[in-house]
Amino acid sequence: xxxxxxxxxxxxxxxxxxxxxxxxxxxxxxxxxxxxxxxxxxxxxxxxxxxxxxxxxxxxxxxxxxxxxxxxxxxxxxxxxxxxxxxxxxxxxxxxxxxxxxxxxxxxxxxxxxxxxxxxxxxxxxxxxxxx
Amino acid sequence: xxxxxxxxxxxxxxxxxxxxxxxxxxxxxxxxxxxxxxxxxxxxxxxxxxxxxxxxxxxxxxxxxxxxxxxxxxxxxxxxxxxxxxxxxxxxxxxxxxxxxxxxxxxxxxxxxxxxxxxxxxxxxxxxxxxx
Numbered sequence: 001x002x003x004x005x006x007x008x009x010x011x012x013x014x015x016x017x018x019x020x021x022x023x024x025x026x027x028x029x030x031x032x033x034x035x036x037x038x039x040x041x042x043x044x045x046x047x048x049x050x051x052x053x054x055x056x057x058x059x060x061x062x063x064x065x066x067x068x069x070x071x072x073x074x075x076x077x078x079x080x081x082x083x084x085x086x087x088x089x090x091x092x093x094x095x096x097x098x099x100x101x102x103x104x105x106x107x108x109x110x111x112x113x114x115x116x117x118x119x120x121x122x123x124x125x126x127x128x129x130x131x132x
Numbered sequence: 133x134x135x136x137x138x139x140x141x142x143x144x145x146x147x148x149x150x151x152x153x154x155x156x157x158x159x160x161x162x163x164x165x166x167x168x169x170x171x172x173x174x175x176x177x178x179x180x181x182x183x184x185x186x187x188x189x190x191x192x193x194x195x196x197x198x199x200x201x202x203x204x205x206x207x208x209x210x211x212x213x214x215x216x217x218x219x220x221x222x223x224x225x226x227x228x229x230x231x232x233x234x235x236x237x238x239x240x241x242x243x244x245x246x247x248x249x250x251x252x253x254x255x256x257x258x259x260x261x262x263x264x
Binding site: 014020021023025071072073074075079080081083113115116117118119120121122123124125126127128129130 | 157203
């Protein structure tokens, strides 16, 4: 469907907890050049290959049994947050193993990120507005 | 300090799990006008009072015992994700009670958001790059 679904296909379904969330927060390298070879002021551009890698990671997630959805936002300051939701920790592990294999074949993470954190968390309660 | 700290003061400290995360994902109302009275194409502008409310929510969080940090990003498509981290569920409850009281005194959420979800989750594992 539209690009809005790409950003958050989570809006289509909110299962009953418990389930799991993977919170990936990152700051892109300020000195990483875009494929166009320029760095804009105030926003870090992705290194070559970044978009391909990010897209591939998402594709891998969607293919995994137990994948529930994903939300992603990156602000003008270069800080990005991606939250993916999963039925089980086993589903997360399968995705991680696949993803690590893929990323290992691409360039290192150091090329893309100045900093990142990864949190695996068990969702205990959830609300939605408007209520369906 | 600087605005980068406002966006993510989380980078300064990453405690050992378990602790808690509140994941707030929202889409701003496309028809909400900014205080300047214009709506830019491709990005939903906040309704009047939104920035004040959001700032106040953050101030309240920082004042709570057990607050560990916050990360926030909103993309050009209007989808925003804010993750706050907490030592305990009790700390989250205190913040929620304070925040609800404050927001009740402001305009309704319906004015700002077309949609949002709120997840409370227990962080079980966490990684950081580069490793400190």
